[in-house]
Amino acid sequence: MQPSRESPIASLQQLQQQAWAILQTDSQKPGDVFYTGTLGTQSGSGVSLRTVVVREVNALEKTISCYSDKRASKIQEIETNSSVSFLFWDSERKIQLRLSGTATIHTTDILAEGHWQQTSPSNRRSYLAIPAPGSFQSEPTSGLPEGLDTREPTQEESEQGRFNFAVIVTRIQQMDWLHLAKSGHRRAMFRYEAGELAEASWVIP
Ligand SMILES: Cc1cc2nc3c(=O)[nH]c(=O)nc-3n(C[C@H](O)[C@H](O)[C@H](O)COP(=O)(O)O)c2cc1C
Structure with missing residues (x-):
């Protein structure tokens, strides 16, 4: 089914399929609204939010994957x-998606290796900082090895990032869908068990 920009209100089942289809499509294309999202975790001092690039959405399994340096705070x-x-807002379609679930970290397994093989040397720069992300410095610096601020790492240099590379896979258990409209806002909640829709209901926005 093609995600529709004109008629987002559909039956509950269609609606959640459409939401997952849009998430899956957008995550493939830089610049699309759901290419990036806000990932929320629990930290010692409260809730911690940050923007991440959505690297893979599996609409069948109801999983969302993103990458991180394994030394970053979000991993701990x-x-x-x-x-x-996860929080997403599509200002054109006027749809907010709030998805929550359970995350697993992959660093050394076949899943992590598969994703690593898909990354370009340029993208691997994100995992090459010598001091750990979040560590305090006396001067502004990316922490990258000499010269890598201004040039792409070679394939060999980029391999150094493998040790710091992590894939965060989140299995979604709940989706809160909200559509804003002058004719009346609409909201729906969906609960998933092992990737299958277990419950769906309209909700007062
Ligand atoms: C547009 C954008 C995309 C980003 N994508 C990622 C990403 O995919 N993975 C990541 O770890 N950090 C990404 N960041 C940086 C994070 O927002 C955050 O600053 C960093 O990961 C440190 O967060 P933490 O200390 O909570 O781990 C991105 C930032 C922006 C502005």
Whole structure:
């Protein structure tokens, strides 16, 4: 089914399929609204939010994957509490999606290796900082090895990032869909069990 920009209100089943289809399509294309989202984790001092690039959406399994340096705070936060949330807002379609679920971290397994093989040397720069992300410095710096601020790493140099590379896979258990309209806002909640729709209901926005 093609995601429609004109008629977002459909039956509950169609509506959640449409939402997943849009998420899946947008995550493939830089610049599309759901290419990036806000990932929320629980931290010692409260809730921690940050923008991430959505690397893969599996609409059948109801999973959302993103990448991180494994030394980043979000990884420790997920290891302590695997309950996470994603927030997306499509200002054109006027749709907000709030998805929550359980995240797992992959660093050395076949899944992580498969994703690593898909990354370009340029993208691998994100995992090449010598001091850990979040570590305090006396001067503004990317922390990258000499010269890599201004040039792409070679394939060989980029391999150094493999050790720091992590894939965060979130299995979604709940989706809160909200559509804003002058004719009346609409909201629906969906609950998933092992990737299957287990419950769906309209909700007062
Ligand atoms: C547009 C944009 C996309 C980003 N994508 C990612 C990403 O895919 N993965 C990531 O770890 N950080 C990404 N970041 C940086 C994070 O927002 C955040 O600053 C960083 O990961 C440190 O967060 P943490 O300390 O909570 O781990 C992105 C930032 C922006 C502005």
